[in-house]
Amino acid sequence: MNVQKLCIAMLAILALSACGGVDPNSPLGQRKAIFKEMLKTSEDMNGMLNGRVAFDGQRFSDAAVKLDALAQEPWKHFPQVKEADHTSAKDDVWQKQERFQVLVSSLEAATGELKGVxxxxxxxxxxxxxxxKVQAACEACHKEFRVY
Incomplete structure (x- = not known):
C-alpha cells in the first residue's frame, strides 16, 4: 500500500513539474530558442577574441554567418498582440513598435557588418x-524592452 501511494505521489509531482514549461512551438518558445542560440554563438566568438578559446579565423567567420542568420529570425515570432505566456519582453515591445524595429535594424546591421569583416x-x-557593436545593439534593446 505504501509503495502504491508513493508511486501516485511521484506521478503527481512529475505531472505538475511538466506544467511550468514553455511550449517550444509557441511564438515565445521559438524566439527564446533563437535568442539562446544567438547568445551561445556570440559567447563562443567572444571567447575566441578574449583568449578563453583558441582563435580560429574560419570558425569565427562561420559563427559570424550563423549569428547574422539568427539575428534575422526572432522578430517574426513576436505576435501582433502580446501573448498570455510569461515573457521577458516588456509591454513596450508591442506599444512602441517603431522604436523596437529601429533597434532590430541596428542589430541586423551590426551582425551583417561583423559577417563582412x-x-x-x-x-x-x-x-x-x-x-x-553587435553586443551593444543587443544590450540597447534589452535595456529598453526586456524585463530583468
Whole structure:
C-alpha cells in the first residue's frame, strides 16, 4: 500500500513539474530558442577574441554567418498582440513598435557588418570592434524592452 501511494505521489509531482514549461512551438518558445542560440554563438566568438578559446579565423567567420542568420529570425515570432505566456519582453515591445524595429535594424546591421569583416579572416584585434557593436545593439534593446 505504501509503495502504491508513493508511486501516485511521484506521478503527481512529475505531472505538475511538466506544467511550468514553455511550449517550444509557441511564438515565445521559438524566439527564446533563437535568442539562446544567438547568445551561445556570440559567447563562443567572444571567447575566441578574449583568449578563453583558441582563435580560429574560419570558425569565427562561420559563427559570424550563423549569428547574422539568427539575428534575422526572432522578430517574426513576436505576435501582433502580446501573448498570455510569461515573457521577458516588456509591454513596450508591442506599444512602441517603431522604436523596437529601429533597434532590430541596428542589430541586423551590426551582425551583417561583423559577417563582412569576418569573411576576410582578419586578426582578433580587427574583429573585436565589430563584435562589440553587435553586443551593444543587443544590450540597447534589452535595456529598453526586456524585463530583468
Amino acid at each position: 569576418a569573411a576576410a579572416k582578419p586578426t582578433a584585434a580587427v574583429l573585436a570592434p565589430s563584435l562589440s
